[in-house]
Amino acid sequence: RRQRRMAVIHELDSHMADLIAAGEVVERPSSVCKELVENAIDAGATQITVELEHGGISYLRICDNGCGMSPEDAPVAFRRHATSKIRTREDLAAIGTLGFRGEALAAICAVSRVDLFTKQIGCVEGTHLSLEGGKITANEPAGCPEGTTFVIRDLFYNTPARMKFLKKDFTEAGYVLSVVEHAAESHPEIMFRCIRDGKDVFHSPGGGSLKNAVFSVFGKELSKNLIEMPEHELNGVKVWGYISKPHAPRANRTYQHFFVNGRFVKSKLIQAAMEEAYRNSMITGKYPYGCVCVQLPLSQVDVNVHPAKTEVKFAQEKQVFSAVYAACKNALAGDDNVPEIQAKP
Ligand code: ADP
Ligand code: MG
Known part of the structure; x- marks a missing residue:
């Protein structure tokens, strides 16, 4: 005792x-x-x-x-x-x-x-x-x-x-x-x-071109099916990058790369917003891929959640969601190569 x-x-x-x-x-x-x-x-x-x-x-x-x-x-x-x-x-x-x-x-x-x-x-x-x-x-x-x-x-x-x-x-x-x-x-x-x-x-190669950097990472084959997502701003949230054409999906999400204010992040929110934009043009169980960059005021995002810092917390989740969704939707709408969804006879 x-x-x-x-x-x-x-x-x-x-x-x-x-x-x-x-x-x-x-x-x-x-x-x-x-x-x-x-x-x-x-x-x-x-x-x-x-x-x-x-x-x-x-x-x-x-x-x-x-x-x-x-x-x-x-x-x-x-x-x-x-x-x-x-x-x-x-x-x-x-x-x-x-x-x-x-x-x-x-x-x-x-x-x-x-x-x-x-x-x-x-x-x-x-x-x-x-x-x-x-x-x-x-x-x-x-x-x-x-x-x-x-x-x-x-x-x-x-x-x-x-x-x-x-x-x-x-x-x-x-x-x-x-x-x-x-x-x-x-x-x-x-x-x-x-x-x-x-x-x-x-x-x-450096030099500042995101296109070149994305090409280096995704390689020739995957890059072929990427379309440019021009910068799109909504609610003070800027979104841009390169995303895949709907007819060229992947079986998993490994090639979904998300960046917030220059930081690679894992984000269910961005993932959901991106996938929502493909909702009616993609078979279930398949996933879009690409590089989605998000920029927002530093005060609107907390990177101090975990030492490894791959998770982030957004102050205004809905605004980030709609900004990513809108940017992806816009890019897809502007892509001539998006095949029409065939109506069942
Ligand atoms: P933190 O990056 O959070 O400041 P680190 O332990 O990673 O902490 O680095 C401590 C400090 O060492 C940095 O703040 C910086 O001043 C210096 N440092 C580390 N790596 C480099 C580097 N590659 N070039 C110049 N300074 C560096
Ligand atoms: Mg450091």
Whole structure:
């Protein structure tokens, strides 16, 4: 009986806290890739290259030509809640960057071995940092190109329980590639490259054309049946993109890509609005595909729902629904190739 009372409350040390928090942000190699690609985008990069080996578990390298970090900032970036992107509560109400929590780097370095090479634009010398299990093991000046390169090795080497939940390398690599593809669609101004086990598996040209980016992602065959959805605004919600012709549906929804304010999202609401627009022109059990971009005032959407940030909450759901529906409907109506629904004789 006495012993039961012995349980004493104590605060976890910061390393344990980081390990637990890491689980929220870093689920698999693709989540590492997503966080690092988002950082590269926030850093203003125009070229981002992702290289991976063994599904990104043993090796993941993300290289950007963005603003880089100063020798003083680089080590601070790995601390928990260290961010250059928001400062005040007001900032939280209107998040304009992809990152804002200041958690990603802390989480990633807690569960892997990290090398960082970074140089600010216009600086003579760059910085190299090594970290293992969250601890800095090297911090030295280094010659490197302008921008930032992260090398993540041996993800989950110190958390075998997490490691067990990973799928086969091929599947994990597929998830990483999806992250790069979604980033290319949401940021057509950036040139993306993905190299898997030494082979080029994805390339988008950059330059700002959504059409080119979508073509890179969907490939020749699927792109053939995409029609342009010109920008359409309703209730302050702008919607545009490329959507499939009704006569060329897919058996599943994997090629439905939705973006809200430049962020890839999973949204039942957008999905329902898009599918509603095809309602009378598509067989049940088949789904339209395409890239649907939605833009609305930052104050009208909450991205602070989950650390992985693929879910969003809209303040005005009905308005978003009708805007997406109207844009899709319009695009479909303007497409000459939409076959008439045949009346049964
Ligand atoms: P967040 O993105 O939420 O701010 P992170 O942990 O992802 O938090 O990154 C911490 C900080 O490190 C960022 O706010 C940024 O200042 C810096 N940083 C991270 N990656 C890069 C990069 N690729 N280029 C320049 N700065 C970066
Ligand atoms: Mg970040």
